[in-house]
Amino acid sequence: MKNLLKVSLLTTFFLATASTVALAQEYQTVPEGQRMTCYHVYSKGDAQKFSPKRGDWSVGVTFNPATLGYQLKMQPKNGEYAGAFIADNATAKKQMFILSQDPLAAVRVRYYFNESWALRMTLGLNGSHVDYKEYVQDDLAKAIDPNSENKVVDNVISNLNSGSLAVAAQYMAGKGSLKFITGFGLVYAIAGGGLNFNYGNKITDLNKVPSSMPMTMPPATGAKDPTLNDFQSTLGIAYGRPLKRYNVGYVQGLGITADMGVEWFMTGRLSLTATMTFTPVMAIWQPKTYAIYEGFSSRTGKVEQYNSLVSPGSHAWLYGTENIGCNLSLNYYF
Numbered sequence: 001m002k003n004l005l006k007v008s009l010l011t012t013f014f015l016a017t018a019s020t021v022a023l024a025q026e027y028q029t030v031p032e033g034q035r036m037t038c039y040h041v042y043s044k045g046d047a048q049k050f051s052p053k054r055g056d057w058s059v060g061v062t063f064n065p066a067t068l069g070y071q072l073k074m075q076p077k078n079g080e081y082a083g084a085f086i087a088d089n090a091t092a093k094k095q096m097f098i099l100s101q102d103p104l105a106a107v108r109v110r111y112y113f114n115e116s117w118a119l120r121m122t123l124g125l126n127g128s129h130v131d132y133k134e135y136v137q138d139d140l141a142k143a144i145d146p147n148s149e150n151k152v153v154d155n156v157i158s159n160l161n162s163g164s165l166a167v168a169a170q171y172m173a174g175k176g177s178l179k180f181i182t183g184f185g186l187v188y189a190i191a192g193g194g195l196n197f198n199y200g201n202k203i204t205d206l207n208k209v210p211s212s213m214p215m216t217m218p219p220a221t222g223a224k225d226p227t228l229n230d231f232q233s234t235l236g237i238a239y240g241r242p243l244k245r246y247n248v249g250y251v252q253g254l255g256i257t258a259d260m261g262v263e264w265f266m267t268g269r270l271s272l273t274a275t276m277t278f279t280p281v282m283a284i285w286q287p288k289t290y291a292i293y294e295g296f297s298s299r300t301g302k303v304e305q306y307n308s309l310v311s312p313g314s315h316a317w318l319y320g321t322e323n324i325g326c327n328l329s330l331n332y333y334f
Contacts, residue, residue, distance in 0.1 A: 050177070050265045051115060052333060058110045060331030062122060064103065064277070086132055086158050086195065087215045087228065103164045108329060110170065118170045120183060127161030127193075134213040139201045152200025154213040156228075162191035166257055177265045187257040187279060192250035195228070197242050203303050208296040209239045216241050231293045231308070240295035240306060247310050249289040255282025255318070259327060269333040278324040286314040 052058065103124025112118040138150035168185025201210035218239075219227045231240035261275025289310040297304040 050267075050269065050333075051179075052112045052118070052172070054112060054114045056112045056333055058108075058112075058271075058331045058333045060108045060110075060273070060329045062106045062108050062124075062327055062329040064105075064325045064327050086130060086156050103162075106164070108331070110331075116172055118172070120166075120168045120170045120185070122164075122166040122168075124164045125161075126163070128158065130156075130158040132156045132158070136200060136213055137211040139207055139210050143207075154200055154216065155198050156213075156216070157196040157198075158193070159196075160193035162189070164189040168257060168259075172263065179263050179265070180261075181263050181273065181275065182258075182260045183275075184258050185256075187253075187255050187282075189253040189255075189282075190250060194244060194246040194249075195242070196244055199241070203241075203294060203296055205296060205301065212241055231295070231306075235304070235306060236297040236299035237293075237295035237304060237306060238298070240293035242291060243294050243305065244290075244292040246289050247291060249287045249311075251284060251286050253282050253284040255279045261327070263331075271331045271333070273327070273329045273331065275327045276324065277327045278321055280319060280321060280323070282318045282323070284316045284318065286311065286316075288313045 103126065106122050106124030108120065108122045110118045110120045133153050133155040135151040136154050138148065138152045141148040141150035164187060166185060166187040168183040170181060170183040173180045197216060199210070199212055199216075201207065201212065203210055215228050217227060218229050218231065219225065228242055228245065229240075231237075231242070233239075257277065257279050259275040259277040261273060263271050263273040265271045291308045291310060293306045293308060294303055295306065296302070
């Protein structure tokens, strides 16, 4: 087996060497001003036919490394516990905010009206749906039998999403395989979500503080880390637990985007683009955000829901040239 492996490696090395030598010899016979691929020899004039023309489409994948430092936490990190990811929302009691940055990765489609002008659409999405469950003590079974070890299930459903859609006109100029490109258009962005809670033990007049998963209970006295329960006693409700938390809401933004760079047609219908992008102006709207709690009210003698408002809604204008990025993309034309 080892000998066979050695023979295979030597054969592969020999064929690769022979091919390289043959390719080098053939290259010497190609007249100056022409280029060669593994299959054909193209002249400079032939390379022109790879330029986009009226009716051509391109699909590409874009990457913006500048967005790494501004990425919203919409998904658990690799190796992160789902419960820890959800519990982190306890530190975000105020409204969320989004910056006018391109998505880290996106899909781009272009349609060419002629050799110079194209309509471009770029879509980037990021999000998660986490249904986290945890066992807690069954209070009813415990009340009937103090030795009971029955369990019920609490769960928290986290829905966090972000997306960006940019529509722009693109202009291309130049001859040969390297061309100048610039674009100008509009970008719409949305980001946000919320938490929904379901409990195995119900609140009753006999069980006003039922067993629940730790992240939904008020923090213990002297504890440094917050929990998802920051309820303050009110309206005769001494203890409340969250049913819904929309502290982040859904932020929406509409702005102007511009870019400038180059596109290199490597071979066939493949190209690489590298552009500097920025969003000089963006308007942002934040809807009313809130959290809903449930608890037993001594005033009414029954379980009530309390709406704790976080914000009546906000808006903002972002402007300047520092909302900048570097966009790299690989494209295929058809």
